[in-house]
Amino acid sequence: xxxxxxxxxxxxxxxxxxxxxxxxxxxxxxxxxxxxxxxxxxxxxxxxxxxxxxxxxxxxxxxxxxxxxxxxxxxxxxxxxxxxxxxxxxxxxxxxxxxxxxxxxxxxxxxxxxxxxxxxxxxxxxxxxxxxxxxxxxxxxxxxxxxxxxxxxxxxxxxxxxxxxxxxxxxxxxxxxxxxxxxxxxxxxxxxxxxxxxxxxxxxxxxxxxxxxxxxxxxxxxxxxxxxxxxxxxxxxxxxxxxxxxxxxxxxxxxxxxxxxxxxxxxxxxxxxxxxxxxxxxxxxxxxxxxxxxxxxxxxxxxxxx
Amino acid sequence: xxxxxxxxxxxxxxxxxxxxxxxxxxxxxxxxxxxxxxxxxxxxxxxxxxxxxxxxxxxxxxxxxxxxxxxxxxxxxxxxxxxxxxxxxxxxxxxxxxxxxxxxxxxxxxxxxxxxxxxxxxxxxxxxxxxxxxxxxxxxxxxxxxxxxxxxxxxxxxxxxxxxxxxxxxxxxxxxxxxxxxxxxxxxxxxxxxxxxxxxxxxxxxxxxxxxxxxxxxxxxxxxxxxxxxxxxxxxxxxxxxxxxxxxxxxxxxxxxxxxxxxxxxxxxxxxxxxxxxxxxxxxxxxxxxxxxxxxxxxxxxxxxxxxxxxxxxxxxxxxxxxxxxxxxxxxxxxxxxxxxxxxxxxxxxxxxxxxxxxxxxxxxxxxxxxxxxxxxxxxxxxx
Numbered sequence: 001x002x003x004x005x006x007x008x009x010x011x012x013x014x015x016x017x018x019x020x021x022x023x024x025x026x027x028x029x030x031x032x033x034x035x036x037x038x039x040x041x042x043x044x045x046x047x048x049x050x051x052x053x054x055x056x057x058x059x060x061x062x063x064x065x066x067x068x069x070x071x072x073x074x075x076x077x078x079x080x081x082x083x084x085x086x087x088x089x090x091x092x093x094x095x096x097x098x099x100x101x102x103x104x105x106x107x108x109x110x111x112x113x114x115x116x117x118x119x120x121x122x123x124x125x126x127x128x129x130x131x132x133x134x135x136x137x138x139x140x141x142x143x144x145x146x147x148x149x150x151x152x153x154x155x156x157x158x159x160x161x162x163x164x165x166x167x168x169x170x171x172x173x174x175x176x177x178x179x180x181x182x183x184x185x186x187x188x189x190x191x192x193x194x195x196x197x198x199x200x201x202x203x204x205x206x207x208x209x210x211x212x213x214x215x216x217x218x219x220x221x222x223x224x225x226x227x228x229x230x231x232x233x234x235x236x237x238x239x240x241x242x243x244x245x246x247x248x249x250x251x252x253x254x255x256x257x258x259x260x261x262x263x264x265x266x267x268x269x270x271x272x273x274x275x276x277x278x279x280x281x282x283x284x285x286x287x288x289x290x291x292x293x294x295x296x297x298x299x300x301x302x303x304x305x306x
Numbered sequence: 307x308x309x310x311x312x313x314x315x316x317x318x319x320x321x322x323x324x325x326x327x328x329x330x331x332x333x334x335x336x337x338x339x340x341x342x343x344x345x346x347x348x349x350x351x352x353x354x355x356x357x358x359x360x361x362x363x364x365x366x367x368x369x370x371x372x373x374x375x376x377x378x379x380x381x382x383x384x385x386x387x388x389x390x391x392x393x394x395x396x397x398x399x400x401x402x403x404x405x406x407x408x409x410x411x412x413x414x415x416x417x418x419x420x421x422x423x424x425x426x427x428x429x430x431x432x433x434x435x436x437x438x439x440x441x442x443x444x445x446x447x448x449x450x451x452x453x454x455x456x457x458x459x460x461x462x463x464x465x466x467x468x469x470x471x472x473x474x475x476x477x478x479x480x481x482x483x484x485x486x487x488x489x490x491x492x493x494x495x496x497x498x499x500x501x502x503x504x505x506x507x508x509x510x511x512x513x514x515x516x517x518x519x520x521x522x523x524x525x526x527x528x529x530x531x532x533x534x535x536x537x538x539x540x541x542x543x544x545x546x547x548x549x550x551x552x553x554x555x556x557x558x559x560x561x562x563x564x565x566x567x568x569x570x571x572x573x574x575x576x577x578x579x580x581x582x583x584x585x586x587x588x589x590x591x592x593x594x595x596x597x598x599x600x601x602x603x604x605x606x607x608x609x610x611x612x613x614x615x616x617x618x619x620x621x622x623x624x625x626x627x628x629x630x631x632x633x634x635x636x637x638x639x640x641x642x643x644x645x646x647x648x649x650x651x652x653x654x655x656x657x658x659x660x661x662x663x664x665x666x667x668x669x670x671x672x673x674x675x676x677x678x679x680x681x682x683x684x685x686x687x688x689x690x
Contacts, residue, residue, distance in 0.1 A: 199358050200391035202378045204468070205408035215404065219395040 083182025116245035189224030315364035384469035
């Protein structure tokens with residue numbers, strides 16, 4: 001039987017597009033990461049693994065990984081946990097559910113760069129509403145809390161410009177901005193949990209809300225959770241807008257907020273060091289790929305029910 | 307002894323009244339079926355009994371204890387759901403362990419990893435109980451599978467197992483067979499009835515299938531429009547329905563209903579056919595005469611009181627043949643059961659004659675209630 005070539009016509013367009021707009025740029029970036037190429041230069045010098053060596057040895061990049069992982073491992077658990085909590089609470093209220101949904105979803109809809117400017121004012125050490133409010137609490141029972149009393153004595157932290165606080169403040173804004181999205185995903189997941197399972201759990205003797213959560217809600221949300229966690233990881237690896245808005249010059253107080261995406265931007269665009277920028281990009285891509293593989297594995301292994 | 311007692315149960319969903327003053331007593335060890343068309347409130351009644359739904363008014367008591375305000379988990383009932391409601395992430399064994407774990411173990415003993423280590427004995431005895439139950443239901447080879455890997459019949463058994471593994475006061479079943487294919491459904495009918503006999507526990511079974519109700523139950527309650535129309539043993543309900551709706555709902559093929567009238571002497575008649583027995587209440591006027599397909603027989607032309615009609619359809623079920631006969635100038639259709647021998651001689655379009663078997667016809671008044679008939683005491687000569 002003569003082999004038909006029709007299949008190429010079916011998969012061809014998709015293959016070509018995928019190659020052109022996804023695979024080719026990745027390959028070019030990978031190739032550039034072994035050179036010292038700069039935009040505008042006619043040629044580039046092959047430098048081997050020099051760029052990667054820099055990434056894994058120099059203290060700047062150590063700070064970059066530190067900031068990135070601090071941000072990711074604060075934002076992911078908190079935004080997933082708060083998203084789930086808010087979804088469960090909203091799901092259990094009969095009234096005002098839509099009202100709360102809107103409130104929690106507003107930060108997701110707002111442009112993050114604009115919100116960053118608002119936060120910059122709110123967190124301003126002298127005219128910001130946050131520290132002003134905290135100062136109002138001085139002299140009240142709150143002062144019994146040691147940390148608070150310390151703040152009243154010596155002044156409250158300079159949230160965005162103190163290197164001990166900066167990354168956590170940025171992470172807090174990341175959580176504030178991101179958990180509404182997770183909440184919406186969890187709300188969608190909750191609607192697909194069959195009511196009868198809760199009835200069965202009740203008949204089986206699940207008396208407390210925790211029992212019902214352990215027995216029905218949490219396992220049935222498994223597929224949603226895998227998706228939400230992966231999305232949150234990728235989104236928090238990608239954090240850029242807040243950092244760029246708060247610290248346009250170089251990644252925060254003593255580079256404590258020097259996250260990966262900002263490092264790529266600074267090296268490749270601001271300093272026109274395409275080679276090292278490409279190398280960071282490849283490392284970044286590696287992280288995202290790793291997460292995606294874990295997600296696929298989880299989806300197929302643990303949470304595939306039917 | 308009364309196991310379950312429902313009194314004056316009413317349920318409204320908004321302005322819609324779903325249950326309208328239900329009184330029902332189920333005795334200990336009884337297999338009681340609630341049967342009715344969809345929307346009659348039978349599932350709601352079962353859910354009220356389970357506690358998953360609160361009645362608008364009325365009281366529920368189980369084993370002599372008032373439980374109207376008691377939550378489902380504390381009523382000591384087990385339920386099999388129409389969708390089986392197995393936990394999809396747990397194996398069959400874990401599904402069956404769940405009710406035992408939730409009731410018999412403390413919170414600490416239920417902790418993952420630590421619990422089984424700390425309370426090895428308790429976990430072992432639970433596993434033993436699960437194995438025993440699985441053996442009875444012949445699903446012991448499926449204990450490690452997840453519900454998604456089971457067929458419909460196996461899932462149904464697993465759901466039964468989860469209900470059985472604990473010794474509940476009563477089993478509640480909400481159309482448990484309706485998701486199975488026809489052959490398996492008939493097989494499970496007898497298996498459930500046998501299970502009931504061996505467990506000797508109270509079963510309350512909800513179905514819309516009158517065949518399930520007739521074949522399995524000790525007593526059945528026919529429900530319609532939120533009321534129990536008739537409560538009794540299956541043969542009593544079948545042969546002596548007190549309401550025209552019960553007569554129509556129970557029995558397949560459906561009972562034949564012919565318009566008739568009652569004369570002054572109390573004889574019901576329809577065309578040439580006149581019933582020998584007389585109505586007792588002295589009512590005159592329009593009535594409906596009900597004749598089941600097996601209460602009609604083919605006869606020769608001109609036999610007294612016979613009906614004549616044209617055969618319009620023939621259903622061959624192997625053991626029986628049902629003839630659909632158009633009578634009274636095509637205004638009505640009767641279904642007549644004949645034996646294969648008689649039926650094979652009759653062809654479509656043929657005119658045939660048949661008579662009723664005496665003493666079997668039922669007469670229903672205008673309100674749908676059954677009218678009592680008695681042998682006429684005066685006309686001894688005309689023996690019915």
